[in-house]
Amino acid sequence: MRFGSHLPILMKLMEITSGPVLELGGGMYSTPFLHWACFRTKRPLHTFEDHQFYFDNIKQYERDFHKVEFVTDWASIDISGPWSVALVDHNPLGRRPVETRRLSHAEYIVFHDADDRSRKEFNYKGAFDTFKYSLLFNEVGAASMILSNTHDLKGFTLI
Secondary structure (H helix, E strand, O other): OHHHOOHHHHHHHHHHOOOOEEEEOOOOOHHHHHHHHHHOOOOOEEEEEOOHHHHHHHHHHOOOOEEEEEOOOHHHOOOOOOOOEEEEOOOOHHHHHHHHHHOOOOOEEEEEOOOHHHHHHOOHHHHHOOOOEEEEEOOOOOOEEEEEOOOOOOOOOOO
């Protein structure tokens, strides 16, 4: 449950948006879900991964609409494109606040593993505070933070 706890949020956001999707840190839960959610309409999806094991496993999902890219330096990747949904779930954990700030233009950011300990240790709160709207989702497993400068998250529901 801990590793897929961000899926309910991703499911909802994929349902209410239609633009390009960014995944920072591929995985056994998020990558297959996002791939199949984008498949029918060929919605653009770009997955970045820096861990060889995960990259080798998710590379199979690469298609004309889904780019899967190996990362050697997170600071050098281009994430400037317009994103409807951006998932921040990569390592090292200390890089997550940096990429989150770089994604301030995304409609919605889903920041996985937003628990209190990590928020303090890696200054996640400092990154979260730069967004106009935020909502902590901790109903199942590891907490996730939903961030947006565009959409008010008051009243956001998974139903």
